[in-house]
Amino acid sequence: MDPxxxxxxxxxxxxxILAGLLLLKLLSTALTRRRPSNRxxxxxxxxxxxxxxxxxxxxxxxxxxxxxxxxxxxxxxxTVGLANKRVTFLIGPExxxxxxxxxxxxxSQQEVxxxxxxxxxxxxxxxxxxxxxxxxxxxxTEALRVNKLRSYVDQMVFEAEDHFSKWGESGEVDLKxxxxxxxxxxxxxxxxxxxxxxxxxxxxxxxxxxxDNGMLPISVIFPYLPIPAHRRRDKARKKLAQxxxxxxxxxxxxxxxxxxxxxxxxxxKYKDGRPTTEEEVTGxxxxxxxxxxxxxxxxxxxxxxxxxxxxxxxxxxVEEQKLLMKKHxxxxxxxxxxxxxTLYRSIKEALRLxxxxxxxxxxxxxxxxxxxxxxxxxxxxxxNIIATSPAFANRLPYIYKDPDRYDPDRFSPGRDEDKVAxxxxxxxxxxxxxxxxxxxxxxxQIKAIWSHLLRNFExxxxxxxxxxxxxxxxxxxxxxxxxxxxxxxxxxD
Numbered sequence: 215m216d217p218x219x220x221x222x223x224x225x226x227x228x229x230x231i232l233a234g235l236l237l238l239k240l241l242s243t244a245l246t247r248r249r250p251s252n253r254x255x256x257x258x259x260x261x262x263x264x265x266x267x268x269x270x271x272x273x274x275x276x277x278x279x280x281x282x283x284x285x286x287x288x289x290x291x292x293t294v295g296l297a298n299k300r301v302t303f304l305i306g307p308e309x310x311x312x313x314x315x316x317x318x319x320x321x322s323q324q325e326v327x328x329x330x331x332x333x334x335x336x337x338x339x340x341x342x343x344x345x346x347x348x349x350x351x352x353x354x355t356e357a358l359r360v361n362k363l364r365s366y367v368d369q370m371v372f373e374a375e376d377h378f379s380k381w382g383e384s385g386e387v388d389l390k391x392x393x394x395x396x397x398x399x400x401x402x403x404x405x406x407x408x409x410x411x412x413x414x415x416x417x418x419x420x421x422x423x424x425x426d427n428g429m430l431p432i433s434v435i436f437p438y439l440p441i442p443a444h445r446r447r448d449k450a451r452k453k454l455a456q457x458x459x460x461x462x463x464x465x466x467x468x469x470x471x472x473x474x475x476x477x478x479x480x481x482x483k484y485k486d487g488r489p490t491t492e493e494e495v496t497g498x499x500x501x502x503x504x505x506x507x508x509x510x511x512x513x514x515x516x517x518x519x520x521x522x523x524x525x526x527x528x529x530x531x532v533e534e535q536k537l538l539m540k541k542h543x544x545x546x547x548x549x550x551x552x553x554x555x556t557l558y559r560s561i562k563e564a565l566r567l568x569x570x571x572x573x574x575x576x577x578x579x580x581x582x583x584x585x586x587x588x589x590x591x592x593x594x595x596x597x598n599i600i601a602t603s604p605a606f607a608n609r610l611p612y613i614y615k616d617p618d619r620y621d622p623d624r625f626s627p628g629r630d631e632d633k634v635a636x637x638x639x640x641x642x643x644x645x646x647x648x649x650x651x652x653x654x655x656x657x658x659q660i661k662a663i664w665s666h667l668l669r670n671f672e673x674x675x676x677x678x679x680x681x682x683x684x685x686x687x688x689x690x691x692x693x694x695x696x697x698x699x700x701x702x703x704x705x706x707d
Contacts, residue, residue: 257291
């Protein structure tokens with residue numbers, strides 16, 4: 215047979231196969247178009263220029279602004295490239311359930327929060343595997359049981375009374391500064407111990423200030439970068455370890471026991487019977503203070519600013535205090551604070567509008583699928599960082615009516631807007647497996663402060679309503695919040 219004829223036949227066969235494949239592809243495309251599917255393989259991607267760092271530049275410029283723009287353009291699920299990482303955002307309770315409910319093996323905190331290790335120290339929280347971390351979280355839970363909270367409340371009330379007793383009959387103060395200072399005093403007494411509060415407060419406060427200032431945006435990416443702020447952080451961490459080591463040794467030698475978180479951690483034991491080390495106790499205390507100090511002072515300040523601007527809600531919380539005073543007299547303890555539902559809703563609404571942690575992150579170890587409100591399904595690949603934003607999700611208009619308005623009554627029985635779209639409609643304290651363990655402590659602390667203020671002072675906001683400080687690691691109040699106060703004892707009608 216002619217070789218050329220063989221080549222021609224082979225070429226014709228190849229062309230026939232290629233034509234068949236092309237026809238199958240066209241038919242498949244046509245059928246796909248005729249039978250639309252609501253399933254997509256992967257989420258839409260944020261377009262950014264230049265490709266490698268464009269997403270990072272957008273994110274750094276303003277994460278909430280970026281989320282707002284891309285949510286409107288791409289919907290509730292989208293992916294952005296941040297340098298060598300891919301971050302998939304899940305916005306809204308319909309798509310974020312897996313984020314909150316998945317076990318640690320599938321959705322992990324450890325990788326994304328490694329930047330905390332230099333601050334908290336070795337051997338605690340994000341520097342240990344999940345099984346050890348779970349045991350350490352159990353130590354936190356035991357330190358925050360109701361019987362412990364009852365004793366903490368007494369200390370909170372004492373600190374509030376002592377702090378505000380130093381105010382005059384009238385005057386002008388920066389509410390933000392006053393609340394920040396009071397909350398670190400309270401935290402020192404309830405968490406760090408009597409020794410710190412009575413004798414070492416100034417020293418420990420200064421060291422925590424250096425730790426705090428060592429947590430910068432650059433620290434998230436390069437936590438060990440040899441910059442001055444990190445060197446001061448590491449030096450302060452070493453000094454704090456020595457201070458707590460001395461306190462622990464002193465308590466053990468004297469056989470002393472106190473009602474504080476420090477004592478609870480000293481007495482904690484792992485399942486195998488091993489007691490906590492001094493280094494672990496120090497790290498757990500630092501983690502506890504970092505978790506609560508900023509969030510409580512920020513939320514306390516926003517609560518006051520809104521109540522002083524929205525006077526009808528101020529009247530409501532004052533009336534509640536009068537009713538409780540009729541029932542219990544001047545007494546304020548754990549049970550009385552627990553009855554302050556109107557004040558609770560006022561705090562919760564301030565926290566809805568201004569959650570201090572604007573982003574929550576996880577690392578995905580498994581492929582998983584989410585379905586949007588519109589029924590569209592997306593496959594999220596393992597290896598992506600998964601993010602959700604309380605600051606944005608807490609203002610979704612299909613969940614919250616008039617979402618930018620301060621309206622504590624939205625949480626009242628019958629409205630219950632925080633439950634409209636299921637258990638993750640309100641995520642200021644996170645939720646699911648990693649919900650904030652300190653939530654009861656935070657509410658009691660803020661209630662103790664504001665119940666005292668409402669019963670003993672009248673206030674007027676004299677500076678402009680505060681702005682949000684988006685540049686802070688924990689997003690809070692920008693600038694001063696100046697108020698004019700007049701001392702007065704609340705009179706029961």
